[in-house]
Amino acid sequence: MPDYDVFDLGDVVLQHGATLRDAKLAYKTYGELSPKRDNAIVYPTSYGSQHTLNEGKIGVGKALDPSKYFIIVPNKFGNGLSSSPSNTPSPYDKARFPAVTLYDNVMCQHRLLTEKFGIETIPLVTGWSMGGQQTYHWGALFPEMVQRILPICGSAKTSVHNFVFLEGVKAALTADDAWANGWYEKPPTKGLRAMGRVYAGWAVSQAFYREQVHLKIGYSSLEDYLISFWEGRRLTADANDLLAMLWSWQNADISANPIYDGDLNKALGAIKAKAIVMPGRTDLYFPPEDNEIEVSQMPNAELRPIESIWGHLAGGPGSNEDDINFVDDAIRELLSS
Amino acid sequence: MPDYDVFDLGDVVLQHGATLRDAKLAYKTYGELSPKRDNAIVYPTSYGSQHTLNEGKIGVGKALDPSKYFIIVPNKFGNGLSSSPSNTPSPYDKARFPAVTLYDNVMCQHRLLTEKFGIETIPLVTGWSMGGQQTYHWGALFPEMVQRILPICGSAKTSVHNFVFLEGVKAALTADDAWANGWYEKPPTKGLRAMGRVYAGWAVSQAFYREQVHLKIGYSSLEDYLISFWEGRRLTADANDLLAMLWSWQNADISANPIYDGDLNKALGAIKAKAIVMPGRTDLYFPPEDNEIEVSQMPNAELRPIESIWGHLAGGPGSNEDDINFVDDAIRELLSS
Numbered sequence: 001m002p003d004y005d006v007f008d009l010g011d012v013v014l015q016h017g018a019t020l021r022d023a024k025l026a027y028k029t030y031g032e033l034s035p036k037r038d039n040a041i042v043y044p045t046s047y048g049s050q051h052t053l054n055e056g057k058i059g060v061g062k063a064l065d066p067s068k069y070f071i072i073v074p075n076k077f078g079n080g081l082s083s084s085p086s087n088t089p090s091p092y093d094k095a096r097f098p099a100v101t102l103y104d105n106v107m108c109q110h111r112l113l114t115e116k117f118g119i120e121t122i123p124l125v126t127g128w129s130m131g132g133q134q135t136y137h138w139g140a141l142f143p144e145m146v147q148r149i150l151p152i153c154g155s156a157k158t159s160v161h162n163f164v165f166l167e168g169v170k171a172a173l174t175a176d177d178a179w180a181n182g183w184y185e186k187p188p189t190k191g192l193r194a195m196g197r198v199y200a201g202w203a204v205s206q207a208f209y210r211e212q213v214h215l216k217i218g219y220s221s222l223e224d225y226l227i228s229f230w231e232g233r234r235l236t237a238d239a240n241d242l243l244a245m246l247w248s249w250q251n252a253d254i255s256a257n258p259i260y261d262g263d264l265n266k267a268l269g270a271i272k273a274k275a276i277v278m279p280g281r282t283d284l285y286f287p288p289e290d291n292e293i294e295v296s297q298m299p300n301a302e303l304r305p306i307e308s309i310w311g312h313l314a315g316g317p318g319s320n321e322d323d324i325n326f327v328d329d330a331i332r333e334l335l336s337s
Numbered sequence: 338m339p340d341y342d343v344f345d346l347g348d349v350v351l352q353h354g355a356t357l358r359d360a361k362l363a364y365k366t367y368g369e370l371s372p373k374r375d376n377a378i379v380y381p382t383s384y385g386s387q388h389t390l391n392e393g394k395i396g397v398g399k400a401l402d403p404s405k406y407f408i409i410v411p412n413k414f415g416n417g418l419s420s421s422p423s424n425t426p427s428p429y430d431k432a433r434f435p436a437v438t439l440y441d442n443v444m445c446q447h448r449l450l451t452e453k454f455g456i457e458t459i460p461l462v463t464g465w466s467m468g469g470q471q472t473y474h475w476g477a478l479f480p481e482m483v484q485r486i487l488p489i490c491g492s493a494k495t496s497v498h499n500f501v502f503l504e505g506v507k508a509a510l511t512a513d514d515a516w517a518n519g520w521y522e523k524p525p526t527k528g529l530r531a532m533g534r535v536y537a538g539w540a541v542s543q544a545f546y547r548e549q550v551h552l553k554i555g556y557s558s559l560e561d562y563l564i565s566f567w568e569g570r571r572l573t574a575d576a577n578d579l580l581a582m583l584w585s586w587q588n589a590d591i592s593a594n595p596i597y598d599g600d601l602n603k604a605l606g607a608i609k610a611k612a613i614v615m616p617g618r619t620d621l622y623f624p625p626e627d628n629e630i631e632v633s634q635m636p637n638a639e640l641r642p643i644e645s646i647w648g649h650l651a652g653g654p655g656s657n658e659d660d661i662n663f664v665d666d667a668i669r670e671l672l673s674s
Contacts (some may be wrong), residue, residue, distance in 0.1 A: 158548035160606040161538065161557060167563060169536035172509040197507035198535055201498065206624050209497035222497060226504060270653040284621065289544050 002029040004051060004081065007112045015257070017174060018098030020088075024082035025108050027051070027074045030058050031066030040119050041071045042109065043125040044134035046316065047245055048237050054131075056317040057324065063331035069123070074109045076130065078244035085182070087239035095182025102130070102252045106137040124335055125273075126150040128316040129286070132243070133158070133252045136294075139271040140254040148334050149273045152306075152315045152327055153286050157253040157293050158266055162285045165202055166250050168301050172198045173239060177299050182240050192239060194228035205282035205311035213309070217320075268297035274337060275301035276330050280314030280323075304330060338358035339387060340366040341418065343516030346450045352594070355435030357425070362445050363418035364388070364411045366394050368403030371452060377456050378408045381464040381471035383653065384582055385574050387418050391468075393654040394661065406460070411446040413467065415581035422519070422577035423525050432519025434581050436513060439467070439589045443474040450597065461672055463487040463612075465580070465653040466623070470589045473631075477591040485671050486610045488649070489643075489664055490568045490623050493631050494590040494601055499622045502539055509535045519577050529576060533567035542619035542648035550646070554657075573587040583586035611674060612638035613667050619661075640668060 005293040009023040032042065041064060043054055051073040058064045064071055075081040077100045084257040085097035092098060111118040132154015139149040140156070155162070176191025178184055208214070209222075219225035225271055234242070254260070255267035262308045275293050279288035288305045295303040308314035310325045347359040365388045369376065378401060380391055388410040395401045403407055403532055412418040414437045421612040422434035429435060450456040450588070462475040469491015477493070492499070514520055514526025545551070546559075556562035571579070591603035614632050616625035625642045632640045636647045645651035652664040 010414070014367075030627075108503040159543065160549070161543040164546060164559070164563070165538040168505070168509070168538050169532035170533075171534035172505070172512055175509055175528050177514040191512050197508035201502040201505050201622075202538075206496065206622075206626065210500060210627070212497070226501070243457040282394035284543075289543065290547070 004131070009032070009108055009111065010121045012104070012108060013092050014104050016099040019075075020083055020092065020098060020100070021089065022109070023083045025074060025083075025112055027072060027112060030071040031069050032072070033070040033119070037117065037119050037337050038121055038123065040117070040122050041069045042113070042122055042125040042138060043071055043073050044109070044125075044131040044132045044228035045073065045079060046127070048079070048233070048242055049287065050079050050261075051075055051123045052096070053317050057328075062194075063328035063335070064126075070183055071114065072117075074105075074112060076134070076245060076248070077105055078241050078248060079106075080238060080241050083108055084238070085244050090172060094240050097240060099251070100248055101256065102134055102137050102248055103141070103250070103257045104135055106141055109138075110135075110142060120145065122146050124148045124331070126152065126331060127154065128152040129154055130249055130252070131314065132286075136254050136271075139273045139275065140267045140322065141257070141259065143270050143272040146273045148215065148336055148337075149271070150273045150278065150327075150331055151275075152278045153283050153312050155252070155286050155290050156268055157255070158250055159290050163250050165285045166246055169195055169198050170243065170246055173242065179239060182238065182243070187235070187237050189235060192234040192237075192242075193231040195227060195242070196232070196234040197235070200226050200230040202284050203206055203312045205309050207282060207309035210257065211309065216304075265297045268294055269299060271298050271309040272300065276304050276334050277301055278315060278327060278330060279303070279305050280310065280312055281305045281307050282309055282312065283312045285312060341412070342454055346445055346448065349441070349445060351435055351441050352438045353436040354442055355429070357420055357435060357669050359446070360420045360445070361424075362411060362420075362449055363464050364409060364449060366602050367392075367401075367408040367410070368406050370407040370456070370553060373452065374456050375460065377454070377459050378406045379450070379459055379475060381442075381462075382410065382412050382413045382416060383464070383466035383468045383469040384586060385416070385570070385579055387416050388412055390654050394665075398478045400665035400672070401463075409450065411442075411449060412469070413582060413585070414442055414445075415578050415585060417578050418497065419621055421575070422433060422581050423575040429449055431433045431577050432436055434577060435587070437581065437585055438593065439471055439474050439476070439585055440594045440628065441476055442585070443471055446471075446475075447479060457482065458636065459483045459489065461485045461668070463489065463668060465489040465587055466491055466493065466649065467589070469623075470586070471547055473591050473608075476610045476612065477604045478594070478596065480607050480609040482609045485674075487615065487664075487668055488607070488612075489615045489616050490620050490649050492589070492623050494592070495587055495604055496627050500587050502508060502622045505582055506532055506535050507512070507580065507583055510579065519580070521576065522573070525576050529574075529579075530568040533569070533571040534563060536571070537567040537623050538561050540649045542621065542646050544619060544646035545648055547644065584659070602634045606636060610639065611671065613671050614640050615652060615664060615667060616640070616642050617645055617647065618642045618644050618650055620649045622649060623672040
């Protein structure tokens with residue numbers, strides 16, 4: 001029995017031209033929608049993760065409190081639950097899964113909220129990493145509907161450096177002959193492991209390793225951390241799914257759509273939502289400087305870096321408690337404003 | 338005709354137990370050794386490079402001036418000119434090339450200077466990246482001989498994070514089946530290209546890409562920069578050579594020898610040389626914080642970061658002029674003190 005629901009989107013014409021027929025949006029909700037339908041929080045998923053990862057930050061007494069709010073976690077296309085290379089029927093399966101943007105994702109999420117739940121106003125959208133990027137998209141694409149946004153370790157547009165970091169991640173995975181241009185029968189485990197190992201240097205900071213944090217959180221050696229956490233994390237996912245999501249990430253841009261026609265400052269300026277933008281101080285691929293530039297173009301936003309050595313993992317689900325508490329306090333503050 | 342000389346080391350017993358029989362140290366000198374043999378500058382090579390790369394910073398009127406100094410550039414073991422997997426006869430060839438430390442390298446370089454040239458005092462050792470790491474080794478292993486050191490974007494000991502970054506680089510290269518555990522007949526070009534692509538995100542900074550520096554230095558697009566510069570750079574080298582040097586880098590530690598027995602602070606404290614330690618402000622794998630900690634343990638050292646967005650490439654041969662001039666000024670200042 002799946003622990004989530006599926007919203008049938010029908011045939012979705014994607015931004016880049018393909019039609020995703022009989023598209024599925026997998027989602028899970030926590031709490032009850034209020035009679036006025038005014039207590040929804042949208043909490044999109046991050047790269048390579050599903051709604052279950054987000055659950056770590058949802059709970060009674062936490063900022064994302066299902067006794068007060070109706071929390072909707074929509075699974076990203078490509079994450080193995082919503083339409084993905086690994087679950088789409090031929091001929092759009094595997095290596096032929098089409099390019100899906102975060103614009104496509106958020107437009108479909110919007111359909112879920114409006115068509116399924118009749119929601120017209122959203123008190124908060126928040127998310128970490130690619131979830132933060134979707135948060136920015138919600139703010140820019142539905143400025144009248146979204147009251148508040150709190151993107152964590154995300155950005156409105158994937159920076160050139162972030163794109164290059166992902167080129168390295170992709171190159172490591174696809175260097176494995178077993179990948180077979182996506183037409184593998186057995187998983188390209190060598191490439192997936194290599195991908196995990198490349199990730200390990202990027203996702204946490206230099207100081208994280210200098211202070212040997214990995215030895216304090218349940219790993220018996222550096223190699224144990226690299227294998228158990230980083231290789232293990234990538235081995236649980238499908239390679240084509242990971243590559244599909246990676247494409248979405250590389251091409252994330254709130255202005256790459258007919259509304260803003262590539263004018264990023266216009267898109268940032270259109271975000272009416274009250275915003276607290278929370279980069280990780282030591283994030284190596286979503287560095288605070290990128291968010292600082294974005295916030296300067298947003299009419300109602302505050303930059304509030306997470307002072308942490310956890311790099312990109314700062315404030316994300318499953319990271320360390322201090323950072324999560326710092327973010328939770330900001331969410332409470334924003335929701336009460 | 339090679340443009341360099343070779344010093345026959347004979348049979349070298351390495352730190353990790355193997356014997357490198359009939360070992361070769363390739364080197365090149367610039368300028369004339371003074372009658373008192375007191376004008377030598379040692380300028381070791383960086384990862385994946387040969388003496389030719391260093392030549393960009395040597396010249397009349399430059400800080401490393403061959404009309405004043407006798408500049409010796411010793412090629413690192415594994416770089417394809419000194420003993421390397423690609424040029425060592427069987428049975429120590431290719432994948433069987435032994436583990437060589439920077440201690441091994443510098444001990445052999447010391448033999449070149451003393452046995453071949455009769456040099457007893459060294460006014461300056463300087464180098465960039467792994468050349469900077471060898472510079473630290475010179476200072477710690479021969480404190481009575483080395484008067485000044487100026488390591489650029491290097492460290493006394495490879496940090497844990499730096500080690501992890503290199504794990505990613507290695508994993509990308511070795512994910513290619515063509516690598517064949519080092520027993521390839523044809524180069525594993527897919528892996529070498531992947532390695533270059535992983536490197537591209539690490540070696541320069543987020544701001545380098547944000548300011549589109551790659552488009553101002555002769556590349557027509559981001560992809561052109563990734564292919565021409567980063568993939569191209571790795572394709573010119575032998576995979577086993579790159580892996581041999583990578584091992585040396587991962588295991589660099591001025592205290593990992595019988596003299597200091599793993600006591601890094603003792604080794605740093607023993608460096609008598611007057612030192613200017615020059616990290617790149619935005620270096621992602623030799624960050625300034627690591628040098629700052631080292632300098633605090635050195636009796637005669639100053640930390641002088643290179644304020645640059647060129648990341649690890651700051652101040653290295655072939656990088657931008659401002660950084661090179663900043664480093665050259667420091668070299669002049671140090672030499673005149």
